[in-house]
Amino acid sequence: MSIRELQEKFGWKDESWQVGLMQAADAASTSKSRGGNGQVSAAELEAYLSAPEDGQYLTSTALQQKRSALDAKLAEAGGAAVDVDAFDSGWQATVAKRADLLGGNGDGQLSADELDAFIQASKAGKHAETRWVPDQQMAALQSRVAEAAGEVDPLRPTGDAGSEALSLVKEYSRLSLDQGANVPTFVSYMLSASDIRETPATVSRLESTFVRDPELGRDGVTDSDYTRTGFDRGHMKPAEDSPTQEAMNESHQMTNIAPQHGNHNQQVWRTLEQGVSGLVNAQGGKAYIVTGNLYLDDQGQPLPPEARETTGAGARRLAVPTHNFKTVLHELPNGNLTMYAYLVPNSKDGPSKKDDILPLLDAHRVPVDRIEELLGQDLYANLPQRVQDRLEKGTPNEGVFQRNSLYFAASLFRFAPGN
Incomplete structure (x- = not known):
């Protein structure tokens, strides 16, 4: 079904998180016949959120699974901050850079405290670039x-x-x-x-x-x-x-x-x-x-x-x-x-x-x-x-x-x- 039809059916505005999420899932679709075609399915939403490489929308499950990799990298440093470029590409690198800029001091280094501050602020809706969507809310959508x-x-x-x-x-x-x-x-x-x-x-x-x-x-x-x-x-x-x-x-x-x-x-x-x-x-x-x-x-x-x-x-x-x-x-x-x-x-x-x-x-x-x-x-x-x-x-x-x-x-x- 087209995103526009869903938007009209449920009264979602262009700037709503629902429309933004559907557009992101559509753009990230790996199907050549569907990716970027203005349509979205429940399966495409699930596939996008299971591997949120762009870091725009995070479910609780993704947070639990993805954050563990960041925590492990920070643990290896023994409490010291880690260069943001040292994290793996994709979600880890995206979140590391955002956490340094939005939850920290922007010095190119990520600490455990900065990561936690960024995630808590994202969950509180304070960062437009990254939105937490609880699994329960995602299931209803x-x-x-x-x-x-x-x-x-x-x-x-x-x-x-x-x-x-x-x-x-x-x-x-x-x-x-x-x-x-x-x-x-x-x-x-x-x-x-x-x-x-x-x-x-x-x-x-x-x-x-x-x-x-x-x-x-x-x-x-x-x-x-x-x-x-x-x-x-x-x-x-x-x-x-x-x-x-x-x-x-x-x-x-x-x-x-x-x-x-x-x-x-x-x-x-x-x-x-x-x-x-x-x-x-x-x-x-x-x-x-x-x-x-x-x-x-x-x-x-x-x-x-x-x-x-x-x-x-x-x-x-x-x-x-x-x-x-x-x-x-x-x-x-x-x-x-x-x-x-x-x-x-x-x-x-x-x-x-x-x-x-x-x-x-x-x-x-x-x-x-x-x-x-x-x-x-x-x-x-x-x-x-x-x-x-x-x-x-x-x-x-x-x-x-x-x-x-x-x-x-x-x-x-x-x-x-x-x-």
Whole structure:
């Protein structure tokens, strides 16, 4: 799809980072038939960002991988500054020179302190020449491009979402809002170990407040709709999975929120969220996470809309999910994949102690196929069918809350892209 068409579709201005990134990826394309033709694909964006030789745009993964080479060169000098011309060509040389000029004193020598100052300033948006794009933000951008081009991606389930569904793509996630329930059916996003490690210490949920989604205007749920209802404002995409303050603020939009019982939200659900984040951070790679809400009867079958419990401080009614679900597709650094899912009751009387929470969660592991059956959608349609068949139909035999309560990947399958 042409960059101009994408720009018009999503309202990106000529000077926006999105347009600049797409133009850089187009110019850097190694395909003779595509390079510099004014068009861009999600694959071209990924290829460009995996080897950002021009140093204009850096994802967290690129920072983690590329910076290690700079750090190693500086370590060889034993704490002394290194001549900027001594670094390898390409990204290393570009960043070394920029760090000396913009983060240091411009003397042609690069120190560890100058490199760190430059990268931190770039992450804070203080250097127009180099922009940090967190992996999570990049995944959302790629999802937009893929959808516009008619491609599938791991953030966008396929299938009939129902007449009440409103699809919204944010800067760091995407979601499907059940407008009849005033609650998201699901929120999907990507969480990478690199984002976790690159998140600035200044990112804080204390700086964010719950707000109406600006895309919905007066029709959107407000914070006050939950006042004195007895329900927590439960995040679907966890606030703690925010690599920037902008992402943190986005996670507090009410389209990312569902009514949860207090103990469930603060104890059971939080334990699950921390477990997923702990696994990704400990094992590396990136996880594509889909979290959402279901309304089930005692037999585990979907309730009709009129049978759902509702709450709300005013005239607006909010459907109360009987269950929250979370599915995770975790791609490890070596390319292996693991997949798991949970379907957890939104219970008022959930346990508070860790020794009770872990068995509860373990008892509510389900095949991803079960979640797809209830939603009527294919959550990871980007995977070849044979890979889906192997990953989605079972649950790992070994509990994932093992080894000091960190998640432990239990079933890995080699997946070669394109097969």
